Amino acid sequence: MRRCLAPFTLTLLMLTTAFAGCLGGDDGAEPVVTLRIISYDAFGVTDEMLGEFTHQTGIGIELTRVGDAGSVLSSVIHSEGTGLYDLALGIDNSYLGAALDAEVFQPLSTSRASLSARALAPYDGNLAIPFDVGSVCINYDTAHVDGENVTVPTSLWNFTGADWTGKVAVQNPRTSSPGRAFLIATTEYFADDADTSTDYTDWWSAMKANEVIVTDGWTEAYEVYYSAGYGQWNSGFIGDAKAVVSYCHSPGVEAYFNDNWTTSVALNLPGASFGQVEYAAFLIGSEQRMAIADRFVEWLVSAGVNSQMPTLNYMYPAIEGGDLPEDAGYRWHAVVPTDAVVSPAEIDENIATWLDGWDAAMA
Amino acid sequence: MRPGRVNAVGVLVLVLWTAAVLVPLGLAWSQLAAVAEAGIIETLADFEGRFQSQGSLQFTFVIAFLSTVITLLLGVPLAWNLGRHRWPAHSLLRGLFTAPFVMPSILAAMGFLTLISVFESISGFDLRSNDEMQLAALLLAHAWFNLALVVRFCEPVLATVDPSLEEAARLLPRGRTRSDRLLRLWAPLLTPSLLAAAAMTFVFSFTSFALVRHLTPGRRNLEIVMANQADWAGIRIPELGRAASEIVMAASLVQLLTMVTALGLISWLQSRARRDISASVVDARTTAPVRSWKSVHLMMMAAFVLAPLLGVLVASLQVRQPAGLVWSFDGWRAAVGSQSATDLTSALGWSVAYAILTLVIALPLGFLLAENIHRAERMGHGRFAIAIDVLAMLPLALSAVMIGLGVLIGLLRTDVTMLRSWWIPAYGHVMITTPFVVRVLLPAIRAIDPDLDGAAALLGASPLRRLLSIRLPLLTPSLIVASALVVAISLGEFGASWVVVRFTEWSTLPVMVDELLSRPGFDPLLRPAANAAGVVLLLLTLVLFMMVERFRPLGRGGDF
Numbered sequence: 001m002r003r004c005l006a007p008f009t010l011t012l013l014m015l016t017t018a019f020a021g022c023l024g025g026d027d028g029a030e031p032v033v034t035l036r037i038i039s040y041d042a043f044g045v046t047d048e049m050l051g052e053f054t055h056q057t058g059i060g061i062e063l064t065r066v067g068d069a070g071s072v073l074s075s076v077i078h079s080e081g082t083g084l085y086d087l088a089l090g091i092d093n094s095y096l097g098a099a100l101d102a103e104v105f106q107p108l109s110t111s112r113a114s115l116s117a118r119a120l121a122p123y124d125g126n127l128a129i130p131f132d133v134g135s136v137c138i139n140y141d142t143a144h145v146d147g148e149n150v151t152v153p154t155s156l157w158n159f160t161g162a163d164w165t166g167k168v169a170v171q172n173p174r175t176s177s178p179g180r181a182f183l184i185a186t187t188e189y190f191a192d193d194a195d196t197s198t199d200y201t202d203w204w205s206a207m208k209a210n211e212v213i214v215t216d217g218w219t220e221a222y223e224v225y226y227s228a229g230y231g232q233w234n235s236g237f238i239g240d241a242k243a244v245v246s247y248c249h250s251p252g253v254e255a256y257f258n259d260n261w262t263t264s265v266a267l268n269l270p271g272a273s274f275g276q277v278e279y280a281a282f283l284i285g286s287e288q289r290m291a292i293a294d295r296f297v298e299w300l301v302s303a304g305v306n307s308q309m310p311t312l313n314y315m316y317p318a319i320e321g322g323d324l325p326e327d328a329g330y331r332w333h334a335v336v337p338t339d340a341v342v343s344p345a346e347i348d349e350n351i352a353t354w355l356d357g358w359d360a361a362m363a
Numbered sequence: 364m365r366p367g368r369v370n371a372v373g374v375l376v377l378v379l380w381t382a383a384v385l386v387p388l389g390l391a392w393s394q395l396a397a398v399a400e401a402g403i404i405e406t407l408a409d410f411e412g413r414f415q416s417q418g419s420l421q422f423t424f425v426i427a428f429l430s431t432v433i434t435l436l437l438g439v440p441l442a443w444n445l446g447r448h449r450w451p452a453h454s455l456l457r458g459l460f461t462a463p464f465v466m467p468s469i470l471a472a473m474g475f476l477t478l479i480s481v482f483e484s485i486s487g488f489d490l491r492s493n494d495e496m497q498l499a500a501l502l503l504a505h506a507w508f509n510l511a512l513v514v515r516f517c518e519p520v521l522a523t524v525d526p527s528l529e530e531a532a533r534l535l536p537r538g539r540t541r542s543d544r545l546l547r548l549w550a551p552l553l554t555p556s557l558l559a560a561a562a563m564t565f566v567f568s569f570t571s572f573a574l575v576r577h578l579t580p581g582r583r584n585l586e587i588v589m590a591n592q593a594d595w596a597g598i599r600i601p602e603l604g605r606a607a608s609e610i611v612m613a614a615s616l617v618q619l620l621t622m623v624t625a626l627g628l629i630s631w632l633q634s635r636a637r638r639d640i641s642a643s644v645v646d647a648r649t650t651a652p653v654r655s656w657k658s659v660h661l662m663m664m665a666a667f668v669l670a671p672l673l674g675v676l677v678a679s680l681q682v683r684q685p686a687g688l689v690w691s692f693d694g695w696r697a698a699v700g701s702q703s704a705t706d707l708t709s710a711l712g713w714s715v716a717y718a719i720l721t722l723v724i725a726l727p728l729g730f731l732l733a734e735n736i737h738r739a740e741r742m743g744h745g746r747f748a749i750a751i752d753v754l755a756m757l758p759l760a761l762s763a764v765m766i767g768l769g770v771l772i773g774l775l776r777t778d779v780t781m782l783r784s785w786w787i788p789a790y791g792h793v794m795i796t797t798p799f800v801v802r803v804l805l806p807a808i809r810a811i812d813p814d815l816d817g818a819a820a821l822l823g824a825s826p827l828r829r830l831l832s833i834r835l836p837l838l839t840p841s842l843i844v845a846s847a848l849v850v851a852i853s854l855g856e857f858g859a860s861w862v863v864v865r866f867t868e869w870s871t872l873p874v875m876v877d878e879l880l881s882r883p884g885f886d887p888l889l890r891p892a893a894n895a896a897g898v899v900l901l902l903l904t905l906v907l908f909m910m911v912e913r914f915r916p917l918g919r920g921g922d923f
Contacts, residue, residue, distance in 0.1 A: 041881040042882050065878065074603075078771060082779040084783075098600070172591070174607075215580065216587070223884060230884055233887075234884065235678060236480065237491065261685055363412055
């Protein structure tokens with residue numbers, strides 16, 4: 001009987017040692033308070049930087065990463081009022097209207113004096129503090145758009161022509177944040193153009209007829225289908241798309257990691273891009289005092305940290321005078337376009353219609 | 364244990380398990396129903412009309428069916444070849460052929476993609492842009508993944524069929540030719556195991572996620588359709604949650620009905636298979652014909668199983684530079700360093716800790732569930748036994764989205780702090796490993812001679828004494844095999860399904876891989892680092908499986 005129990009005792013022993021080891025492994029003094037933050041998968045602020053913040057302030061950070069901006073908002077709404085998270089990072093202006101409508105944010109007292117006009121354009125209030133910005137637009141491959149056989153598009157309608165049949169990759173706006181941002185831009189673009197007989201649904205129908213490639217996420221569209229992105233070096237690369245919806249500074253990021261070389265260029269077409277602003281927001285139900293949340297958000301928009309957004313988060317800083325670094329052509333290859341202007345309130349009011357319209361056009 | 368006696372522990376376990384499986388499902392269901400406006404039939408009728416679900420129903424069924432066919436085509440000859448002969452390093456080979464089944468599917472996808480790109484660069488063919496080639500790759504990957512099921516279900520039967528049976532068949536007029544014997548002797552013997560393996564393969568191909576997403580990027584099966592809607596399903600703001608909730612509800616119903624049917628079939632077939640093979644357990648294997656096409660076949664299959672694993676290794680050593688891909692250890696350096704949210708060593712530590720914790724819970728739990736099933740069978744409640752069996756298997760077949768939503772809602776409503784507790788990931792691990800414990804232990808429990816227990820009882824041994832000195836020692840080999848399976852699956856669990864919220868402090872190895880792969884890959888070290896972590900995971904699993912194979916009793920494992 002004793003022999004039979006030995007393996008169990010051993011397992012239990014191993015178990016307790018394993019956990020004791022992990023739990024006892026905390027180095028340094030335990031922080032007095034812990035701020036629970038939820039953000040998206042791609043949130044790039046490193047553990048070292050967060051550790052530095054804890055060291056300076058005594059405020060511990062627990063970071064949970066979920067999907068994309070939409071996933072952050074849905075997690076926030078699901079856990080509304082429970083205090084599961086204190087702070088949400090990464091809900092953007094395309095979702096801000098819905099978030100404000102759902103009343104899940106409480107005010108912060110972070111000063112917005114140092115933030116740029118571009119960052120404060122969609123929303124300038126104390127419920128959501130911008131920490132980075134960037135524009136979503138079409139990127140194209142100069143190996144395809146050589147200026148002779150295929151010229152640089154001067155209207156989104158060009159993409160419905162034979163030059164681009166099966167060569168444009170976009171994201172499903174119901175499952176991807178850039179896809180959603182671009183859809184919003186197209187609604188405004190086609191509402192504002194000279195032609196009053198057509199709207200965004202006509203363009204999307206024409207794109208569908210022109211065999212546009214639709215993926216569920218940014219990664220697939222950019223990495224698997226886009227011929228001028230880093231994906232060409234990855235296994236699994238297909239490369240059919242000569243144009244893709246991404247950020248207007250994505251070619252800059254390409255160059256930055258590739259010794260100032262890329263064949264990818266952002267299409268500078270007025271009104272055909274969406275200016276995205278990502279926010280930090282203090283959640284209702286948090287047990288933390290506002291001052292604690294403020295400390296973190298102030299740190300996030302402080303010049304030292306915020307100016308690193310281009311290399312950490314692949315986005316522009318939100319602070320006044322913040323820009324991309326000149327290193328390896330990061331800034332040179334980036335484009336700052338004239339974005340479509342659509343307010344969070346307008347988006348909140350119309351997005352359901354736009355998404356249904358898109359679904360109908362693409363089905 | 365005498366039939367007819369109500370066992371309090373058994374009943375308690377059954378109730379707890381049922382609650383753990385069905386409560387999240389019920390919670391998710393009620394939340395979705397509260398938001399959805401269109402009914403399930405209405406939504407299904409409109410499935411083809413909506414861009415978000417278009418084509419997915421047909422694709423899911425076709426892929427699951429074709430994957431099953433291909434898996435059987437590749438698996439049956441392998442099981443035959445492996446089962447009828449005594450090969451050098453036999454248990455190592457068996458371990459190797461089982462290992463793919465517990466490999467994280469995202470790594471399998473990475474491995475296959477690397478293989479394809481290596482093949483493309485050597486041959487100059489463009490496989491990836493071709494629709495049919497993408498489908499072929501997906502089917503092959505499903506076959507690779509599920510090969511273990513066919514081997515596991517059929518090989519034990521083949522290895523123990525009394526040789527005198529075949530001798531006798533040869534003498535009979537209708538058993539003289541090879542094809543006659545195949546048709547009249549082997550086919551009836553193997554059919555239950557084959558069908559069970561086929562049904563299991565169908566289940567796993569039906570619910571496949573990572574392989575479909577990466578190998579056929581333009582297509583969606585039901586699991587992907589649901590995952591796409593996961594963010595907004597069940598959100599009680601109609602503009603955000605309505606359409607998503609309707610789609611998830613309809614898709615999950617189709618999936619649930621299909622899966623319960625398949626699992627019921629498996630359970631019924633296996634309770635039949637037992638009667639056919641338990642008569643005699645003799646080693647019927649002949650010495651392996653080492654210099655023959657049979658050993659070539661075996662080596663080719665071994666290469667097929669190993670190739671994607673090598674693909675992951677290759678991918679971990681290739682780093683993109685401006686000039687193109689170069690060989691480098693930088694990915695490994697990044698994985699060990701603090702590039703990621705957690706470094707390789709601490710992730711490895713947590714993986715092992717969770718695997719052990721899972722084992723401590725899942726093994727007794729699975730044992731008690733298997734005992735319950737067996738007891739119900741012996742009491743003549745065949746249907747009840749099948750019902751418990753299906754319930755025990757259900758966590759494998761439920762949609763990750765439904766469970767994720769259900770667990771989240773359940774925990775949020777009861778106690779939020781639970782969501783932050785360290786054991787939440789373990790709950791998920793237990794739910795997906797326990798079904799396998801049941802599958803391994805059930806045939807072993809069935810094979811124990813009931814008279815042994817009865818005799819000991821007559822001699823005055825207490826139930827505990829009988830359990831410890833008769834049943835457990837007899838079950839030891841199967842318990843070891845089950846333990847290895849639990850540990851391997853727990854090590855490879857991605858936390859995507861049953862684990863809703865993950866905090867970086869407790870990141871396991873697979874979570875680390877997943878996290879690295881889900882960031883934009885501008886940084887050239889991300890992918891190699893993820894693959895490096897993957898290689899560590901693969902090696903760990905492979906070694907575990909090859910080591911533990913020795914303990915498997917001959918002819919056992921007819922369930923897994």
